[in-house]
Amino acid sequence: MNKTRWKIIGCALEGLDAMKLEMPCQDKIARYRDEKISVIALADGAGSAELSHFGAERVTKIICRQIAENFEKFLDAPESEVTSLILNELQQELRLLADEHECELKDLASTLMAAASDGENYFMLIIGDGIAGIFKDGRINLAAEPYTVFVTSRFVSMHTKILRGALENINGFVLMSDGAADSFYERKTKTLIPWLNEIAKECAELPEDEREKILRSDFENLIRPRTLDDCSMILMCREDWQ
Secondary structure (H helix, E strand, C coil): CCCCCEEEEEEEECCHHHHHHCCCCCEEEEEEECCCCEEEEEEEECCCCCCHHHHHHHHHHHHHHHHHHHHHHHHHCCHHHHHHHHHHHHHHHHHHHHHHHCCCHHHHCECEEEEEECCCEEEEEEECCCEEEEEECCEEEECCCCCCCCCCCCCHHHHCEEEEEECCCEEEEEEECHHHHHHHEECCCCEECCHHHHHHHHHHHCCHHHHHHHHHHHHHHHHHHHCCCCEEEEEEEECCCC
8 A cells, every 4th residue: 555645736727818818728637546646647738729628638637547557567668668658548539539529639739747656656757848846855856848849749759758766755746837837937047936845845734625725826816917828736745745
């Protein structure tokens, strides 16, 4: 049984532009948790893709299931094999979704990020220009530099980042869209701001539903006014944060 217990909080809000135009939020988050593994995912639908909110929702759900079912394999298999397995299924599902909506694959374009742990090891997937961070040794570190690419992009496999290994003193993971990154990520220095540590520690200390309400309030009153884009974040932290 997983000895490390994880808490998860997140929110996804439509941006000011989307609110004015009465458009759906193109950012989507998902989570999965059982007695063995915890998984979080976030996708940012491409603004130029009319139905990207459907694609973003589908890929977040699929990646959570993929990782939960194949966690040990994804830890041990060659990176190229893992990337191929993940992308093949994601794109197959998106083709089915395109058929449902009678659209082209590119109309469902989105980024995708995920993080998971079984309490001993961790696995991360990063596709696109969202921001992923790792809480470790009292600091929040950037997991990988953002790069503009989508799950549906022709050369997506070349720009898919996979991180994996022993959990050790990692305390948590955070994923955010570029809209939220306007408030949490310093692009010039390529660093994440310390406020994220406070959010994560409070997540560990407070009941999930209570801290998630606070997070949503912060996004509505502080984060969304600083960007025109949709803004989303999902965070997973150890209950025994040290």
